[in-house]
Amino acid sequence: MLRRELALLLEKLLSETKEGEDLSLDAFAERVVSFSPNQDEIDEMLMRLETHGRSIGEAAKTSPQDRIARILAATRALKTELGRSPREGEVAERAGLTLGEVRATRLLLRVMRG
Secondary structure (H helix, E strand, O other), X not given: OOOHHHHHHHHHHHHHOOOOOEEEHHHHHHHHHHHXXXXXXXXXXXXXXXXXXXXXXXXXXXXXXXXXXXXXXXXXXXXXXXXOOOOHXXXXXXXXXXXXXXXXXXXXXXXXXX
8 A cells, every 4th residue: 555645646647647658767756756665665656557557668868777887986986076975966967867867767776676
């Protein structure tokens, strides 16, 4: 069962898209990341979206592997340069990615780790 705020977000995503439409993983991640969903919640939301005729696809210009490598390299370099953990925006700028791509990739990594 989804938390109330995630259930409300799911309703909003369904109302903003039509049956048969694709919803990019980036767009999905940008919307859910602030709620810090766990693996079960992410799975439940994706299943419900697909049950309602929405497909979740990869809309990014780069492969997930490329984005992961770029984010890791940028994070390591910035941490050394700054002496602290870099913020998402700093990582995005250094990696040449959008903030949404960084967030989507981090969400993907969290899903992969389970």
